[in-house]
Amino acid sequence: MLPNFFSKAKIPKKLPKDTQEVVDKLKKSKNKKDCLKKAYAFIPKKFVGCHFYVRFFDIFTANIDKLWSRKNSHCTNLNYLLRVLLIKSGFFKESDIGFKWTLVWYISVHQYLKVKLSDKTIYVDPWGSTHGIKLGDYAHGFNV
Numbered sequence: 001m002l003p004n005f006f007s008k009a010k011i012p013k014k015l016p017k018d019t020q021e022v023v024d025k026l027k028k029s030k031n032k033k034d035c036l037k038k039a040y041a042f043i044p045k046k047f048v049g050c051h052f053y054v055r056f057f058d059i060f061t062a063n064i065d066k067l068w069s070r071k072n073s074h075c076t077n078l079n080y081l082l083r084v085l086l087i088k089s090g091f092f093k094e095s096d097i098g099f100k101w102t103l104v105w106y107i108s109v110h111q112y113l114k115v116k117l118s119d120k121t122i123y124v125d126p127w128g129s130t131h132g133i134k135l136g137d138y139a140h141g142f143n144v
Contacts, residue, residue, distance in 0.1 A: 008099075009062035009080055010062075011084055011088065011094070012084070015064065015084070015088065016064060016065050016068050018068060019064065019084070020088075023084075023088040023089055025038070026038055026039055026085060026086075026091075027089050027090055029089065031118070032091045032096075032118055033117050033118075035086065035091040036086065036091075036115060036124065037135065039082055039085045039086055039089070040082070040124060040129055041129075042085070043081070043082060043126040043130065044129045044130040046071075047071065047072070047078060047081075047126075047130060048072050048073070048130050049072075049073065049074075049075060049078060049126075049127035049128070049129075049130040049131055061077075064080075067081055068081065074127070075110055075126075075127035076111050078126035078130075079099070079111055079112070079113050079126055079127070082124065082126045083097055086115070092115070095116075096116040097113055097114070098115075099111055099113065099114070100113065100114050100123065100138070102138060102139070102140040103140065103141070104140060104141070105141070106141060106142075110127070110138075110139055110140070111127075112125035112127070112139070113125070113126075122136045123136055123137060123138045124136075125137065125139055127139065
C-alpha cells in the first residue's frame with residue numbers, strides 16, 4: 001500500500017530540527033489562512049515536485065527524516081509534509097485536510113489536498129506549487 005495515497009500517514013510526535021524550526025515560524029501566523037499561505041510558499045523554496053519514476057521507492061515511505069532531506073519529492077510526499085507543517089502549527093486538525101485526485105497530462109494520477117479554513121474550503125497542491133500552481137488551484141490536464 002502507498003502511504004499517504006488513500007490513507008493518511010501518522011503525523012510524527014517528534015520532528016527533525018529543521019522541520020521544527022519551520023513549524024515554530026508557522027505558529028506565529030495570524031490565523032489559519034495566514035499559516036496556510038506561509039506553509040504553501042515554503043514548499044517550492046525547499047522542494048521540487050518530481051514524477052513517479054524519479055526516486056520511485058520514495059512513494060512507499062512516510063519517514064519524515066528521509067522526505068525532509070530530499071530535494072525531489074512526489075505529490076503524496078509533499079502533501080504529507082504540508083500536512084505535518086499545518087497540523088503541528090496548531091492551526092489545523094487532521095479533519096481539516098482531505099485528499100483529492102486528478103489526472104495530470106490526462107495519464108498520470110495526481111493527488112492534491114482540500115483544506116478547510118474558517119469560512120471556506122480551498123484546493124491546495126504543494127507538488128503543483130513547485131510548478132507554478134497558485135494556492136486555490138491544482139495541477140490537472142495540461143494545467144501544469
